[in-house]
């Protein structure tokens with residue numbers, strides 16, 4: 001009796017030992033594979049050279065432009081050369097805005113004049129062909145425009161000079177707190193009779209690069225021309241206004257909104273071996289402002305995404321689920337690519353396990369942020385130990401991304417945003433400084449490795 005009980009206890013102990021060592025072994029296998037992803041990417045990753053090629057060949061990729069069309073063809077061909085299982089385009093009609101000739105912003109005072117560093121805002125209408133000249137009213141906010149009222153605004157150029165909110169560690173929070181002077185500031189000023197708007201660039205930098213970005217004209221206000229000044233130029237204008245409130249600013253730009261143009265999202269897939277109908281999607285946006293190279297915004301994101309799949313392919317990994325990379329068009333001035341993707345996903349009854357976006361630059365990986373169920377968040381957090389030190393240090397609630405948000409809204413797909421270090425992103429974002437030379441090879445490749453590792457974990461464990 002006692003003897004059989006001892007045997008029973010021994011057998012149970014043995015089973016527990018075998019089960020726990022199997023779990024440990026599996027964890028070891030996953031860790032080994034993830035380490036291999038990081039080592040291979042750091043030593044032999046192609047992300048950096050691909051981004052260099054994109055930036056050299058197609059630096060200006062605004063929707064509807066030749067640069068965008070060239071980049072679409074180039075990324076499609078690249079994935080075909082990699083022999084991804086399926087590469088295809090999705091038709092998207094996109095807004096087509098062109099900047100035209102170099103913009104002019106000149107301060108006139110007494111006999112003097114000073115040229116300012118300026119870029120028209122995306123979607124802005126042109127000034128009259130011989131320019132526009134008017135007195136300037138400096139404000140910090142929409143509310144200040146309302147308080148000043150029509151008697152102080154009518155016939156003037158409104159100058160939004162609110163500095164970037166620098167108090168947040170995460171600069172995206174500062175961006176969100178400041179960006180409305182660009183997006184809705186022009187219409188707010190127009191409601192009170194302003195003839196044009198200039199804004200202080202939404203930038204963390206201490207320099208004079210103007211940072212463009214799209215504005216959004218409201219239906220209840222006339223459309224007026226609007227442009228961004230470099231931070232130093234904005235400060236110069238403010239200083240001169242204090243000395244001479246009557247000075248005049250001259251603006252001239254001939255940008256135009258053309259009819260919508262035919263364009264495309266570019267999609268590539270590696271088919272799943274067990275669940276080919278279940279999709280793990282990763283992407284970024286292929287369009288970029290026409291000022292620098294769009295190296296961080298968002299050349300880095302599309303090269304991360306293609307390279308993450310390429311890494312899995314090079315390592316001979318056979319995914320259970322279909323891995324899909326999407327290069328969205330028109331994130332910057334319309335979001336038509338993201339909307340079209342969601343529409344087609346619903347129409348084709350596609351089943352996305354998750355959609356991941358890299359659209360925050362090519363800097364050192366810090367975190368992933370998920371918009372999804374609490375249970376998915378708990379699962380994600382259990383994966384933290386798989387990531388090497390000094391890479392992903394948080395898996396937390398988050399936003400996802402602009403291009404994948406429509407999919408989340410349409411069918412509830414959980415979305416995940418890749419979160420790199422944000423300290424330098426808004427120094428270059430939407431400006432002529434967003435060039436390849438500001439990208440660090442190792443930081444960029446670490447992003448690819450982190451995305452590949454994350455995709456691997458979703459493929460192995462689901463959400």
Ligand SMILES: [Zn+2]
Nearest residue numbers: 285297298359
């Ligand atoms: Zn972007």
